[in-house]
Amino acid sequence: MATIEEFEQKIWELEGIRVIVRGAENTQVQSYNYKNAVSGGWSTTKWLSSRVLPKLDGNEVIVIQGNGEEPNGRTLVRNVKDSYHQ
Numbered sequence: 001m002a003t004i005e006e007f008e009q010k011i012w013e014l015e016g017i018r019v020i021v022r023g024a025e026n027t028q029v030q031s032y033n034y035k036n037a038v039s040g041g042w043s044t045t046k047w048l049s050s051r052v053l054p055k056l057d058g059n060e061v062i063v064i065q066g067n068g069e070e071p072n073g074r075t076l077v078r079n080v081k082d083s084y085h086q
Contacts, residue, residue: 002030016081018054022060030055040078047077062077 002010004021010032015021021029021046032055038047044063052061066083 002031003027004029004059005013007032012051014078016084017077018064018084020064021056022062027059029057031060038077040081042077043073044071044075044077044080045073046071046075079082 004025006024007029008019008021011017014032014034015037017050023029032052034051036062040049042050048061048063062070065075065080066086071080071083
């Protein structure tokens with residue numbers, strides 16, 4: 001188990017993507033315990049539905065691009081990652 005803050009930080013460290021999980025400060029979620037980052041060719045929707053949402057026990061999550069906006073679900077993970085370096 002992990003706090004929301006720990007979960008968000010682990011995704012940043014492994015995936016290089018900023019997410020915001022909506023939930024109470026002391027909410028516990030499942031750990032983001034993957035060893036390898038997701039393929040850059042996945043859409044953000046596929047990544048969220050396959051790897052992120054199953055760990056959140058019903059909490060909402062949003063992805064934040066480098067410009068502060070939420071990407072379209074069809075946006076590729078590699079493009080979200082690249083947005084932080086522009």
